[in-house]
Amino acid sequence: MPELPEVRVVVDNLNTHILNKKIKQLTIFKHKLFKKFPSNKFQEEIVGKKFLKVENKGKVIIATLSNGLYLYSHLRMEGKYKYFNHINEITTTRNLIAIFEFEDQTVLAYYDSRMFGEFYLYYENNPEYIKPYAHFADEPDKVDFEKVYKKLSNSTQAIKTKIMSQDVVAGIGNIYADEILFELKIHPETPSMNLKKEQVKQILEVATKIMNKSYEHGGTTIHSFESFNDKSGHYQDYLMIHNSQIKFCKVCNTKVEKIFVNNRGTYFCPNCQKLEK
Known part of the structure; x- marks a missing residue:
């Protein structure tokens, strides 16, 4: 998508x-x-x-x-x-x-x-x-931080699921959710309410950075995305975690794991992204 x-x-x-x-x-x-x-x-x-x-x-x-x-x-x-x-x-x-x-x-x-x-x-x-x-929120660089933090702090849903919810922040899908959480070393199944305020702020900042970089490279083509006239993007060459071709973590060389979070295929590093008890 x-x-x-x-x-x-x-x-x-x-x-x-x-x-x-x-x-x-x-x-x-x-x-x-x-x-x-x-x-x-x-x-x-x-x-x-x-x-x-x-x-x-x-x-x-x-x-x-x-x-x-x-x-x-x-x-x-x-x-x-x-x-x-x-x-x-x-x-x-x-x-x-x-x-x-x-x-x-x-x-x-x-x-x-x-x-x-x-x-x-x-x-x-x-x-x-x-x-x-009508329920769509603004994009990561425009969204009201306090509103986002309130929605997350009141939710037990997995953080990956929550940041993909368009009523929380617009534009984040499966690929970029994995990339954002990997950079911040947050396990995708972390309950949203467990995140500190600073972490929520960082999610929005990193989301803006990653998606701006992807935009500069024409987007990400993994399966079928073609932006216009069959033209593919190139950001897939810069992905850190969300790619079946990435077998080992680029940071610590631990084997990348794939799970399903709310029925979405999810890639993460079990060493860098530990699930806090």
């Missing part, structure tokens, strides 16, 4: 390729991914308009339309955008969900092999008003 760095890379590419072009046609092949309104409502509101700006809050992509509407897009597990110079260049597969055709003949296509992605249209550029995203 694309996490915060990967979504930021997608947003950059969208801003580079699709701004200020009039949308000539929107063809929707898989209607169930277009939520709240019938798909013809999306077509009525989008065709003839322009994308003025694309941004994100956590994993949610928000595109500003020239009619004052906002198109919300969540990639979920396998969503991908691809840009083509002409409709004839499009790769037509069963994963093709929608095509945005522009007046200059260029095309933006959305593919999703798992079909978990989703689109919403709203008049508000604020996910707090959007029902599926």
Whole structure:
């Protein structure tokens, strides 16, 4: 699943390729991914308009339309955008969900092999008003520290599970949760309420640092992530723990262990990340 760095890379590419072009046609092949309104409502509101700006809050992509509407897009597990110079260049597969055709003949296509992605249209550029995203917190460098600390200190959930909760902090997924906790030598199953205030502060700082570095390297591609036009990221070359190819801890050479925390495959070093009793 694309996490915060990967979504930021997608947003950059969208801003580079699709701004200020009039949308000539929107063809929707898989209607169930277009939520709240019938798909013809999306077509009525989008065709003839322009994308003025694309941004994100956590994993949610928000595109500003020239009619004052906002198109919300969540990639979920396998969503991908691809840009083509002409409709004839499009790769037509069963994963093709929608095509945005522009007046200059260029095309933006959305593919999703798992079909978990989703689109919403709203008049508000604020996910707090959007029902599926109303509970989302801010990103690690913007989130209210005291609110995060309060949520963690009142929870017995494993710290890995908690920092992946989008209502605590936005954008952290499975890969980066492992990387953050490894750097701080925190066992992923540590009850959240056991963390000291300074440790919570460090989690947010390290999360910001790691995800900024990943963003600079185009994100992480382990299984299938491709940011735009089949382009893979390179941060997997810098991962310290979350990779099945890493057999021994890069710090102490202890054998890396894999467990499941809330059904998520989790890599950690049993020596560096001891579970405090």
